[in-house]
Amino acid sequence: MDEAVAPTILEVRDLVVRYGSQTAVDGLSFAIHRGEIFGLLGPNGAGKTTTLSVIEGLRKPDAGRVTVDGAETVHAPLAVKAKLGVQLQASSFQAELTIEQLARLYAGLYGLDLSRRQLKERLEDVGLGQEMDKPFKKLSGGQQQRFSLMVATIHNPPILLLDEPTSGLDPQSRRQLWDRIERSRQGGGSILLTTHSMEEAQSVCDRVAIVDHGRLQALGAPNELVAMHRDDPRVLAVARGDVTLEDVFIGLTGSAIRD
Known part of the structure; x- marks a missing residue:
């Protein structure tokens, strides 16, 4: 991807979010280009979920702004939500409804009459054509994930958030x-994802942002970050063999287990 010409689809600028006296996101900035797969990486409590909540319009920032395809989350929340597709880690679909009923329900929320x-x-397209009349609770875990992704993209959003x-x-x-x-992505969509799998991030993401304590620690293509931090003493202290993105991640965020 040529970042010099690719337009920005999502911009997070100087974002600050506080919970009482605790600052969860502290001046975070990054931008995602159209057609890009972008990884938001960080240990538990780093501020990833809070950042996603602001992007989704579920929480107002204390400072800074988030713009999605030209619409700002605070001033045009409905326009932003119409441009987003969201797949959460845990699905909360009504378990007794069939997947046809659920798909129609969510299509209707976006004004689609299918x-x-x-x-x-x-x-x-997601391997569920023979399951239309099956209740959601009867689907396997993999089927539920595929259905959730289909619902998230049912309105062809310009950007997809995957937790x-x-x-x-x-x-x-x-x-x-x-x-x-x-x-x-090949159809022109952009993807923002969170993952704890550094191997996955290194193999599928065009660029990643590593955040910790609500602040940006590193930003760039996975291979660029590995090359940039290959000789960092913090990274060398945790590396075993050739330096990987996981070594860079642990070197920059620490090896302590987070709750």
Whole structure:
């Protein structure tokens, strides 16, 4: 991707979010280009979830701003939400409803009136064409993740937010999920994801931002960050063999376990 000409689809500028006396996000800035897969990486409590909450319009920032495809979250929240697709780590769909009923419900929220044939085509695209009449609770974990992704992209949003989308999936389901995400990107969509898998981030992300204590620690393509920090004493202290993105991540954020 040529970052010099690719337009910005999402910009986080000088973001500050506080919970009482605690600062969860402390002056965080980054931008995502159209057609880019961007990873937001950090240990537990680093401020990732809070940042996503602001982007999604669920929380107002104490300072700074977030702009999605030209619309600012505080001043145009409905316009921002219409431009976003969101897949959370844990789904909270109504368990008793069939996936056809659920898909129609969420399509309706975006003003889409899909015929049964159109809906079946979309479900077939994620391997669920034969499950239309099955209640959501009867789907396997992998099927639920695929359905969740289909719902998140049902309105063809310009940017998709994925919160640990492959957590708990087996290798086959994980590969299928990433194939669909790559197709979304090839269609012009952008993806912002969080993941604890540095191997996954290194293999699928165009660029990553490493955050800790609400601040940006590093930003760039995974291979660039590895090359940039290859000789950093903090990274060398934790590396075992050739330096990887995980070594850079631990070197910059520390090896202490976070709750």
